[in-house]
Amino acid sequence: MRHFLRIITCLIIFSSSLSCKKVIDIELPASDPKIVVNSFFTEGSRIKVHISKSIGILENIIPVCTDATVVLREDNTIIDTLYYQSEYYYSHILAETNKNYALEVIVPGMEKVFCEDIIPEKTILLSYVCADSVLIDEDGMIINELKLDFQDSAGPSFYEVQLSANYIIDNNYTSIWFKKNSDPVITSTGLLDYNPETLIFNDKMFDGKHISVKIYYATQAYAGYNLRITFRSVSESYYKYKERQAVYLFSLENDIFSGMSDPINLYSNITGGYGIFAGYSSDERIITVQEK
Numbered sequence: 546m547r548h549f550l551r552i553i554t555c556l557i558i559f560s561s562s563l564s565c566k567k568v569i570d571i572e573l574p575a576s577d578p579k580i581v582v583n584s585f586f587t588e589g590s591r592i593k594v595h596i597s598k599s600i601g602i603l604e605n606i607i608p609v610c611t612d613a614t615v616v617l618r619e620d621n622t623i624i625d626t627l628y629y630q631s632e633y634y635y636s637h638i639l640a641e642t643n644k645n646y647a648l649e650v651i652v653p654g655m656e657k658v659f660c661e662d663i664i665p666e667k668t669i670l671l672s673y674v675c676a677d678s679v680l681i682d683e684d685g686m687i688i689n690e691l692k693l694d695f696q697d698s699a700g701p702s703f704y705e706v707q708l709s710a711n712y713i714i715d716n717n718y719t720s721i722w723f724k725k726n727s728d729p730v731i732t733s734t735g736l737l738d739y740n741p742e743t744l745i746f747n748d749k750m751f752d753g754k755h756i757s758v759k760i761y762y763a764t765q766a767y768a769g770y771n772l773r774i775t776f777r778s779v780s781e782s783y784y785k786y787k788e789r790q791a792v793y794l795f796s797l798e799n800d801i802f803s804g805m806s807d808p809i810n811l812y813s814n815i816t817g818g819y820g821i822f823a824g825y826s827s828d829e830r831i832i833t834v835q836e837k
Contacts, residue, residue, distance in 0.1 A: 576601070580610070580650055580658045580818040585783065588664050588826050592617065592636040594627060596650060599819055610652050618647040618661075642666050642826055650818075658817040664824035665702070665778040668695050671755075673774055675832045679761075686763040688724050689834070693760065693776065699753040703784035705825070706744040706760060707775035712768055713833065719766045726761040736788065739795035745779070745787050769836040776828045783823035785812040 584594040596610040615627035615634045627634040640646065647661035672694040679690045693706070710719045723744055725737050730746050744760060764770070779787075789812045813819050 578655070580613075580652055580655055580815075581607075582648065582650055582658060582660055582815050582818060582820040582822055584648075584820075584822050586640050586646070586664065586822075586824050588642050588667070589639055591638070592627070592640050592646065594634045594648065594822075595632065596634060596652070598652075598655070612653060614651040616649045616651075618649070620645055621647075640664055640824070646824070648822055656817050658815050660815045660820075660822035662780050662782050662814065662822050662824050664826055665780055666698065667826035667828055668698070668702070668704070668776065668778045669828050670695050670774070670776050670830055673830050673832060675772060675834055677834050682724060682763070686722075686724070688761050688763055691760040691762065691772075691774070692757055693774070694755070694757045695776070696755050697748045697751055697753055701781065702748040702752075703779045703781055704746055704748075705775075705777040705779050705783070705787065707777070708760075708762060709773045709775075710764055710766060710770045710834075711773075712766065712770050714768055719764055719770055722763045724761040724763055726759060728759040730756070730758050731760065734788070736791050739791045740798075741791040742794070743787065745784055745791075747784065766834075767836075770834050772832045772834055774830045774832065776830070777825045778827075779825040780823050782812070782814040782821065783825055786814075786821045786823060788812070 578598040578600065581597045581599055582594060584592060586592045594615060596613050596615070598608045598610060600607055609632050611629060613629075613634065616623055617625040617627060617636055617638075625636050625638050627636050642664045643666060645661060645663050647659065649657060649659050651657045670693055672692075674692045676690040676692070678687050680688045682688055691708070708721050710721055711717060712719060723737060723741060726732065730750055731737065731744060733750065734746055736745065746758075789810070793811055812821070814822060
């Protein structure tokens with residue numbers, strides 16, 4: 546079925562109070578749906594996969610695939626067939642680090658897709674120190690400094706930092722915003738301009754070395770809180786996806802206030818389809834930040 550997008554353009558003639566409208570019909574060619582695979586998996590857990598079909602620009606209901614055959618391979622050997630439960634497919638086995646996992650997804654009447662990735666070895670935080678209220682930014686927000694120390698392994702490595710906070714008195718959630726800083730490891734990504742929900746960076750500036758990374762953040766906390774630090778070692782595919790996702794989410798917010806912006810394509814490592822299949826490992830720590 547062909548879809549038509551009716552675009553109304555208005556030409557205002559300043560020399561008079563008259564205006565005119567012109568209706569233009571633009572033909573949008575229909576495209577065959579493709580399989581969409583979404584999965585972030587980690588060590589010690591079952592591989593959980595969401596499988597759906599791509600939809601057209603004028604559609605808004607995403608069809609979930611309940612009849613897919615999902616085969617899991619490890620180093621080219623079939624080790625599992627995932628089972629379906631409550632909109633997701635699950636492996637029977639628990640994932641491990643440094644193993645190459647590959648999925649083959651077959652949906653009746655559609656082109657099959659293939660994807661693969663690994664779970665990097667966990668990187669342990671050697672120290673983690675929070676300095677509360679180190680400065681006030683141009684908007685009057687109180688900025689805190691978090692310093693993370695770790696040993697990077699030789700070769701390309703990719704990292705993600707997630708922060709969350711809960712009040713000590715009632716365990717309620719409080720918001721956190723990452724703020725711009727002068728640490729070249731963080732600023733080199735250029736992603737702070739897009740107000741990311743998490744921070745990602747690579748080891749191009751410190752490959753194989755011991756490194757201290759400074760992160761600046763603001764919170765709306767008015768009392769003492771527990772700061773949860775999730776430090777992830779992520780695959781290259783994970784990194785590339787989150788890199789594009791930060792720009793994509795920022796563009797969506799920008800559209801609301803300033804109209805249409807240029808389309809942003811999300812990174813995908815799904816051969817023959819769309820989506821992401823990516824591994825990570827985590828080291829989690831909690832710091833108690835007392836009210837001053």
